[in-house]
Amino acid sequence: MPEIRGRLREEDYTPYVITSLQESDRMNVLVGMIRNSLTELELGISGALNITEGMEALSTSLQLNRVNDSWQKLAYPSLKPLSGWFADLLSRMEQLVEWTNERSGLLKSIWISGLFNPMAFLTAVMQVTARNKQLPLDYMTNRATILNILDSTDIVGLPVNGVHIHGLFLEGASWEEGKGDDEGYISDSKMKELHPEMPVINIFSVHIKEMSWENMYHCPVFITPERGATYVTQVNVRMDPDDDEKRWILAGAAL
Numbered sequence: 001m002p003e004i005r006g007r008l009r010e011e012d013y014t015p016y017v018i019t020s021l022q023e024s025d026r027m028n029v030l031v032g033m034i035r036n037s038l039t040e041l042e043l044g045i046s047g048a049l050n051i052t053e054g055m056e057a058l059s060t061s062l063q064l065n066r067v068n069d070s071w072q073k074l075a076y077p078s079l080k081p082l083s084g085w086f087a088d089l090l091s092r093m094e095q096l097v098e099w100t101n102e103r104s105g106l107l108k109s110i111w112i113s114g115l116f117n118p119m120a121f122l123t124a125v126m127q128v129t130a131r132n133k134q135l136p137l138d139y140m141t142n143r144a145t146i147l148n149i150l151d152s153t154d155i156v157g158l159p160v161n162g163v164h165i166h167g168l169f170l171e172g173a174s175w176e177e178g179k180g181d182d183e184g185y186i187s188d189s190k191m192k193e194l195h196p197e198m199p200v201i202n203i204f205s206v207h208i209k210e211m212s213w214e215n216m217y218h219c220p221v222f223i224t225p226e227r228g229a230t231y232v233t234q235v236n237v238r239m240d241p242d243d244d245e246k247r248w249i250l251a252g253a254a255l
Helices: 002-006 015-046 053-063 069-074 082-100 118-133 245-251
Strands: 140-146 163-166 174-176 185-187 201-207 216-222 231-238
Touching: 015 053, 015 069, 015 082, 015 118, 053 069, 118 140, 118 201, 118 231, 140 231, 185 231, 216 245
Parallel strands: none
Antiparallel strands: 140 201, 163 201, 174 185, 216 231
């Protein structure tokens, strides 16, 4: 991190760059905790250190394929077993390495599910627009356009406005892909499709007076399927013009 910060000029510290550094700092703390606790456990098993309650708890977690409590406190909400959690951790690290090395300060598409604090990133989108338009941040809100692009690697560049994000899944409904330039819309769940992955989404900021919810569902976004305290924000998800929003509220549709 000192090397990365050392090559940045004062004007390089955009909201996106600051967010990437904050995410990297949190990842470094987590990885440091994992490394130190595993090293201590190894020394304890070899007899070089006395076994503590913390070591025993870590050993039990490893045997049960469960994320240790001390790791979870520094991590992010997750329902994955340890094996899946660790694979997910490596993917998050890869994104942060790529992001912090990106000279523009922003990737073509951000895997938003791989962030410690996705709301901070969404706030950064509003900050950038507010600064460019010389408006107070309180006057800004985020709007979403769901693209007809399923694979984020097909994105060829940064959007004209805002950012591209991917990695969201829909629950309680399905997604009907649009044709051509027409945006898709939320639809009934399909058989054997519990959590369909959403296409790439363009998130950009507009003045609150310019925000329209016509034919839109106020779709809540959560970090895990447990919902509750993992609420992040709400996204405008297009509905069929004949749809009533109450239908999707009763269905519990969420991202």
